[in-house]
Amino acid sequence: MTTPDLRQITSETMAACGATIAPGAEGGLEVVSPLTGQPVARLAVQDAAAAAAMVDRAQAAFRAWRMVPAPRRGELVRLFGEELRRAKADLGRMVSIEAGKSPSEGLGEVQEMIDICDFAVGLSRQLYGLTIATERPGHRMMETWHPLGVVGIITAFNFPCAPWCWNAALALVCGDPVIWKPSEKTPLTALACQAVLERAVARFGAEAPEGLSQVLVGGPETGEALVDSDKVALISATGSTRMGRIVGPKVAARFGRCILELGGNNAGIVCPSADMDMALRAIAFGAMGTAGQRCTTMRRLFVHDSVYDRIVPALKTAYSSVTVGNPLETAALVGPLIDRAALDAMAAALEEASALGGIVHEGGRVAVGPETSVYVRPALVEMPVHDGPVLRETFAPILYVMRYTDLDEAIEMHNAVGGGLSSAIFTTDLREMETFLSARGSDCGIANVNIGTSGAEIGGAFGGEKETGGGRESGSDAWRAYMRRATNTVNYSRELPLAQGVVFDIG
Numbered sequence: 001m002t003t004p005d006l007r008q009i010t011s012e013t014m015a016a017c018g019a020t021i022a023p024g025a026e027g028g029l030e031v032v033s034p035l036t037g038q039p040v041a042r043l044a045v046q047d048a049a050a051a052a053a054m055v056d057r058a059q060a061a062f063r064a065w066r067m068v069p070a071p072r073r074g075e076l077v078r079l080f081g082e083e084l085r086r087a088k089a090d091l092g093r094m095v096s097i098e099a100g101k102s103p104s105e106g107l108g109e110v111q112e113m114i115d116i117c118d119f120a121v122g123l124s125r126q127l128y129g130l131t132i133a134t135e136r137p138g139h140r141m142m143e144t145w146h147p148l149g150v151v152g153i154i155t156a157f158n159f160p161c162a163p164w165c166w167n168a169a170l171a172l173v174c175g176d177p178v179i180w181k182p183s184e185k186t187p188l189t190a191l192a193c194q195a196v197l198e199r200a201v202a203r204f205g206a207e208a209p210e211g212l213s214q215v216l217v218g219g220p221e222t223g224e225a226l227v228d229s230d231k232v233a234l235i236s237a238t239g240s241t242r243m244g245r246i247v248g249p250k251v252a253a254r255f256g257r258c259i260l261e262l263g264g265n266n267a268g269i270v271c272p273s274a275d276m277d278m279a280l281r282a283i284a285f286g287a288m289g290t291a292g293q294r295c296t297t298m299r300r301l302f303v304h305d306s307v308y309d310r311i312v313p314a315l316k317t318a319y320s321s322v323t324v325g326n327p328l329e330t331a332a333l334v335g336p337l338i339d340r341a342a343l344d345a346m347a348a349a350l351e352e353a354s355a356l357g358g359i360v361h362e363g364g365r366v367a368v369g370p371e372t373s374v375y376v377r378p379a380l381v382e383m384p385v386h387d388g389p390v391l392r393e394t395f396a397p398i399l400y401v402m403r404y405t406d407l408d409e410a411i412e413m414h415n416a417v418g419g420g421l422s423s424a425i426f427t428t429d430l431r432e433m434e435t436f437l438s439a440r441g442s443d444c445g446i447a448n449v450n451i452g453t454s455g456a457e458i459g460g461a462f463g464g465e466k467e468t469g470g471g472r473e474s475g476s477d478a479w480r481a482y483m484r485r486a487t488n489t490v491n492y493s494r495e496l497p498l499a500q501g502v503v504f505d506i507g
C-alpha cells in the first residue's frame with residue numbers, strides 16, 4: 001500500500017465517520033501510520049489555553065447534564081451504541097491505520113465500545129445506593145450517588161478508542177461531561193469517535209448540552225493542562241508507569257480523583273497438568289498478538305521443569321512460523337511496531353537478555369513496505385535468571401521463558417516485578433488453580449485460569465495493582481469512581497438522640 005493510498009483511505013474513512021481533518025500548519029502534529037511509517041495527516045495542536053476553554057465549556061455542560069435523569073442520560077449512550085454499530089467498519093479501519101492492528105483486532109476494539117455502551121445503558125437504571133441500619137430510633141440512613149463533575153480522559157496509542165469509551169460511556173450515564181486527550185500518535189481515531197458520538201447527540205436533542213464530550217489534541221503538555229486543572233474532578237489516565245508517576249502526584253496534590261491504568265509485566269505459569277495445546281495457543285496470542293503492544297501482553301512465562309521440553313519446542317515452532325506483515329494487505333497475524341523507538345527498546349532488551357545468558361529465538365526486523373515502517377518477528381527468550389529486562393515492561397513482542405520446579409517459587413517470581421496487571425495459570429489441577437487465585441497467589445488485578453493474560457471482557461473491572469496504578473474502569477462497580485457519594489441521615493422522630501449516646505443538653 002503506497003502512502004498516498006493510505007492518506008486517501010484515511011481521509012475517506014474519517015469523512016465516512018463524519019469527521020473532518022482540520023489541517024494543522026507547519027509544525028503541527030503529524031500523524032504517522034505504523035503500517036507504512038509515513039504521515040497520513042497533520043493536525044493543529046491545542047495548547048493550555050484551548051484546554052482551559054474546553055474545561056469551562058465542560059463545567060457549564062455539567063451544570064445542565066447532572067439534572068437530566070440518569071435513565072435519560074442512558075438513552076444518549078444507547079443511541080451512541082447504535083451509531084457505533086453503524087460506524088464499526090470505519091472506526092475499526094481507523095484503529096488499524098493509526099495503531100497498526102489487524103482488521104479483526106480493530107473491529108474487536110470497536111466492539112468493546114459497543115459492549116460498554118450496552119452495559120452503561122443498563123447501569124443508568126442501577127446507580128444504586130445502600131439503605132443502612134441506623135442506631136437512632138425514628139431515623140433513616142441511606143447513600144445517594146450524585147454526578148461528580150468534569151472527567152478528563154487521557155489514553156495510550158495501543159488502544160486508541162476502547163479505553164476512552166470504558167470511561168466515557170460510564171461518565172455520561174453518571175452525569176459527567178468528558179474531555180478526551182488521546183495519544184498524540186492516534187488522534188484521528190479519537191476525532192472519528194467524537195464525530196460518531198455527535199451523531200447520537202444530534203438524535204438525542206437539546207437536553208444534551210454543548211461541551212458534553214470534547215477532544216483535546218496534543219502531547220503530554222496538553223495532557224498536563226487537563227491534569228493541572230482543579231476544575232477537572234476526575235482524571236482517568238491510561239499509559240506508561242512513567243506517565244502515571246507524573247500524573248498521579250499532580251492530581252493528588254490538588255485533591256482530585258485519579259484512575260491510573262498503567263503498564264504491566266504480565267506472566268503465565270504452565271503447570272504439569274496443563275492442557276498443552278490450549279496453553280500453547282493462549283500463550284501465542286497473549287505474547288505475539290497486537291505485536292506485543294497490549295498492556296496485558298504476556299511477557300514472562302514460567303514453565304514447570306517436567307513439561308519445559310514439550311512446550312518450549314512447540315513455542316519455538318510457533319515463533320518461527322508466525323506471519324508478520326501489513327495487516328491491511330495480508331492475513332499476517334503480527335503487524336508493525338508503533339515506531340522506531342519501540343524497535344530500539346526491543347533491541348536493547350534482547351541485548352541485555354543475551355548478556356545475562358538468555359538464548360534469543362527470532363526477534364529480528366522484517367522488511368515490509370517502506371523503510372520507515374517497523375516490523376519485527378516476535379522474540380522468544382529462554383532465560384536462565386529472572387532478572388534484568390525480564391523485570392520491566394518493554395512494549396514489544398518479547399516473551400521470556402523460565403523453568404520452575406515448585407509452584408510457590410514460581411508464584412514468588414511471578415509477583416516479584418513492579419507491574420500488577422494481568423496473570424494466567426495453565427493447569428487442570430484444582431489445588432494449583434485455587435492457590436494461584438488465593439491471597440497468596442497472583443497479586444494482579446486480573447488472574448486467569450486456562451486463558452491468556454490479554455483479551456479481557458468489559459463486564460469485569462479492568463485494572464491492576466502496584467505500578468499498574470490501582471485504577472479500575474469498565475465493568476463491575478467501576479462506575480462509583482465517576483460519582484460522589486453522600487451519606488444521608490433523616491430524622492423523622494420528635495426527639496434528637498445523638499449518635500454513640502452522647503449527651504449535649506442545652507436545657
Ligand code: NAD
Pocket residue numbers: 154155156157158159163181182183184218219220221222223224227238239240241242243244246247260261262263264294295296393395421463464468
Ligand atoms: P505514554 O505514557 O507515553 O502516553 C499515554 C498518554 O499519556 C498519551 O496520551 C500521552 O500524551 C499522555 N501523557 C504522557 N505524559 C503525560 C504527562 N506528563 N501529563 C499528561 N499526559 C501525559 O504511553 P503509550 O506509549 O501511549 O502507551 C503504552 C503504555 O500504556 C504501556 O506502558 C502500556 O502498558 C500502557 N497501557 C496501559 C493500559 C492499562 O489499561 N493498564 C492500557 C493501554 C496501555
